[in-house]
Amino acid sequence: MSELLHLKECSSTNDEILKFLLYNNSNFIGLYTFNQTKGRGQYGNTWASAPEQNLAYSLAVNTININIPDSLFNYYTATIIRDFLANLTECPVKIKWPNDIILKNKKIVGILIEKKKINNETFFIIGSGINILQEKFDEISNAGSILTQTGRRFDLTVFTAEYHNYLLEKLNNIPSEQEIMDQFNSNLFRKDEISVFEIEKERQNGIIKYADKKGEIWIELEHGMRSFYHKEIKLLY
Template sequence: MEGLIYLDHCSSTNDEAASFLLYPDSNFIAVCSFNQTKGRGQYGNSWKSVAGKNLAYSIAVNCESVKVSDFLFNYYTAVLVRHFLANLTDKSVKIKWPNDVIIQNKKVCGILLEKKKINGNQYFIIGIGINVLQEDFDDISTAGSVLTQTSKTFDLKEFSENFHEFMVENLKSIPSETDILSRFNENLFKKDEISVFEKDGIRQNGIIRCADANGEIHIEFEGGMQKFYHKEIKLLY
């Protein structure tokens, strides 16, 4: 498929995608693999994936084509992945702030957004890992796959081609920040539900009310509303 490069294996599709940006007008070049050995997650976390079971996908987007803030573009990538999986599986799919994708209370997708300057141009490199066919997650109780959560199986190559086509089509025309934030909050995991949160080793009940354009999550506790950035508080689920 045009613009999509398959690799039998690689250490990181984000690194590989950057290496293919050889021309100044390069845009929407994507790399995917079903065997990524050193995937990265947010804030230095690792993304582990079983070979031949899951999709590691990265797409490069020229920053000049993105007219929204970095925070809102990060949200938009999660909105797109959620929409793709919801349409594909006909299941309820949610976004766990800031950009994990959840099917029936299990994380099936993680997203890493990086910005790199290559050949004089700034690019967003969007790294997306989707657990598609994996069934065993050892002791990671919050992890799942499309298969475990929906009982549906997919051909990985066809899955990746359809996903790439969907991403390119929707990245060519990015909606307004207001629309992105609205769509994000409409599908926010555990929104308006009593949940357990952990901060500095202390657990307490709270209710997620919304995410804002500055990248913060608004949580209502007994003592009032508080705002947090990523990693400042943990949702237990």
Template sequence: MRDLFYIKECSSTNDEILRFLLYGKSDFISLYTFNQTGGRGQYGNSWAIIPEQNLAFSLAVNSLNFKISDSLFNYYTASIIRDFLASLTDSPVEIKWPNDIIVKGKKVVGILIEKKNAQSKNYYIIGIGINILQEQFSEISNAGSLFTQTGIRFDLNQLTQSLYSTLVKRLSNIPSDEEIMEQFNLHLFRKDKISVFETAQNRQNGIIRFADEKGELWIELEDGLQSFYHKEIKLLY
């Protein structure tokens, strides 16, 4: 049964979806809009979209249905979105740790996964913002859209329907922990390439080697291999 709800406008689909849980009949309840006015990104970052050009999409799933860790759930979700866009666009698509999606060098998707209690159940709320038709990103030099990166004008509603179906199918069949990690690292943005990183102390060159199952990123810096959690280091690109 499809539980895919549409709302013309809202502040944040990750917040609004909670009241739609009462009406859902399946294990995959989703809410989307093409006009989100106050979306959130990871760790308090904002995620705003231009009306009728981009997608704000949230999916609520009962966390008890998943026997993997929060970090692996995050990685697997990012891999699903990466695979979906790679198939849709036939373009190079990568995952910028921990869960931004990069198409041809530009950030096109932001993902925010939160755990919330509602209706006496614990849910993963998967928030996905996809830039689809937007053409100008004057204030964010490393952002792009599916249109700017591929030249394809996707139909917003068709893409949303396909995204929902893909998430339901893939989240209904969780692979092993080892396969999740292998696939995530296979498509890791800037892996094994010299990149510039910024910490609270300095800026230096380094090479991303791998992400681990605890949610840390391992980077070979000038003084050796080190691990970092999100926000402890910034990749400049």
């Protein structure tokens, strides 16, 4: 069973969806709004979104049928969101490790995945903020939208329904762990390219080589290969 619920406005879809899980026995529940006022990102970051221009969407997934580690679930989620947008826009879309979605060098999707226990059942709460129609961003921002990057406009309601159905289909058919890793690594942003990183407040050049099953990224630096966890390194682009 699955449901897709709509709120005209809410503070955070990841927070609001928890209320519906208290009274629902579906394995999948989607909740969305086009006016999220206090969106949250990974590791305490915020996610700002212009009203009636973008999508804030959360999907609660019962973990009863999820038999892969949390780190791979995060990778797989980023991959299927990337795939949906690549198919829709017919443009190259990349994943900036660990799970930002990049279209033509601009971040168009932020993803926040949380694990919650409700009524003795455990759920992944997949929150995604997708910039769809917004045209103006801070000049120094790395953010963009589908419209700014492709020039194409999409109906928000139709987009949401198609997005919801696509995620359900893919989450009901999770591939092998090796396939997940291969797909994720094949779409890594700036993989095998010389990039500038900030490490412990110092900048140095490096080349992203691959992400591993533990959730770490391996980068070839001037003094050899080294792995990092999120927030230990920042890619400057």
